[in-house]
Amino acid sequence: MDSRVERHAELIVEHCVDIQETDDVYVSAPAAANDLVVALHAELGKRGANPLLSWRNSAASRAYHREMDAEEYALSEHSLAVMEEADALIAIRGDENTAETSDVPPENLSAAQRANQAVQEARPDRWVGTQYPTAGNAQKAEMSTEAYEEFVWTAVNKDWDEQYDHQEQLVELLDPAKEVRIRSGDTTDLTMSVAGMRAVNDDGRKNLPGGEVFTAPVPDSVEGHVTFDKPVLYMGREIQNASLEFEDGEVVDYAADQNEDALGAVLDTDEGARRLGELGIGMNRDIDRFTYNMLFDEKMGDTVHLAVGRAIDECVPDDADIEGNQSATHVDMIVDMSEDSVLEVDGDVVQRDGTFRFEDGF
Known part of the structure; x- marks a missing residue:
């Protein structure tokens, strides 16, 4: 074998x-x-x-x-x-x-x-x-x-201990944070509170491969608009250029260039499907291309992904003042952050055009 x-x-x-x-x-x-x-x-x-x-x-x-x-x-x-x-x-x-x-x-x-x-x-x-x-x-x-x-x-x-150490640098920035802002070109400008939520270092235990740091937005805090410039393969259907508009944490408008009805079906799963359950930042640089497989694509370097639906329990401490989002679904969608993009944590830029501030070239 x-x-x-x-x-x-x-x-x-x-x-x-x-x-x-x-x-x-x-x-x-x-x-x-x-x-x-x-x-x-x-x-x-x-x-x-x-x-x-x-x-x-x-x-x-x-x-x-x-x-x-x-x-x-x-x-x-x-x-x-x-x-x-x-x-x-x-x-x-x-x-x-x-x-x-x-x-x-x-x-x-x-x-x-x-x-x-x-x-x-x-x-x-x-x-x-x-x-x-x-x-x-x-x-x-x-x-x-x-x-x-x-x-x-x-x-x-791969060496998952080494990958853990690399990702822990972002955990140390994100875990105590109160607010995150994602900007990419003129199609994405989204802010959300992560106050009280836990940042998790995914070193390939629940997902193999791993290679991301993720947290849970406070459900009613998300504001702005986002366009997912990587396709979403959902139940065999390819959703192209999905875009969402958020007010008070809820999707109030949506569109897609292809299979918009599939995107609508996701958002109509239940009440929680119109709110975000996850913010994830891809950090596995051995995943260097998009392959229409979210298990890999969401871990790809130079990307951020957001999931509508259920929050991951690990991100919500038992003693948190706010609950994570509840839903029967959890669908990840990806923003390419490699060009004309910044990720801000509490007003400080921590990633510019895909490069983190603790990496060479920032």
């Missing part, structure tokens, strides 16, 4: 979810990721864990959702039971066709998320989402399969 696959499996078990003897581990994966699943089970066996494997099939999901009525979705009780009993969750991605669900009504996908919000909330504390490099994802990234494999494993199989 490819040694890069074996290293990937080792990182998942050791670095990400710290598997112990007798842990009940829920593994969710597509058939295309078979090699990683096999290597992963070998690592789980070495540690005496108890894996439960669930194969995902996007064509089957498409068939199901196309026949469902949006009003008929109900909580998947058996999925909830598995989440509640698992000690750890390992979710592996990998597409044979990234557009498989593109002809599913977006309102059905939103309804499914609402119905199964409790499943997401029951996810065990030890969990990780990761990627297996498939031909389908390589094709969407406009790369050969071999080149995409190298891209994925370069971003995944």
Whole structure:
């Protein structure tokens, strides 16, 4: 077996979810990721864990959702039971066709998320989402399969202690901050309060690859406008040039050059879907190109991403005076900060045209 696959499996078990003897581990994966699943089970066996494997099939999901009525979705009780009993969750991605669900009504996908919000909330504390490099994802990234494999494993199989130290410099600036302002060209000027929220150093534990620093905006504090100049691939549909207008924290207007109805369906998921749940800053410079895969794209250097919907629990301290945003959805969208852009923290510029003030060339 490819040694890069074996290293990937080792990182998942050791670095990400710290598997112990007798842990009940829920593994969710597509058939295309078979090699990683096999290597992963070998690592789980070495540690005496108890894996439960669930194969995902996007064509089957498409068939199901196309026949469902949006009003008929109900909580998947058996999925909830598995989440509640698992000690750890390992979710592996990998597409044979990234557009498989593109002809599913977006309102059905939103309804499914609402119905199964409790499943997401029951996810065990030890969990990780990761990627297996498939031909389908390589094709969407406009790369050969071999080149995409190298891209994925370069971003995944790295020195995460070193990456942590690099990112901690931004955490030290962002964690005590009260206000953040994002400006990019004449299409984005957005301010938000992050007072009382926690800045988190993503060193590849919950997401593999990691490579970002993220926090949660105070839900009603977001003001201004933003245009996401990188496409959003949502449930197989590509949303181009999405733009949002915020007042008192809420999206009051939106537009997109392509698949605007899909963007509208996201925002209509529930009340919280019209507010921001995350501000993230990409810092993994081994991710040096856009690949239509948010697991990688949001970590790309010289970018900022914002997510409408659910706030990440890690960002909201238990004793915070304000709650993080609540929603059944969490959809990330990216702003390119490499040119004519600044990121300000409490009025001080901490990033200019993609370069941080603690990096050479600032």
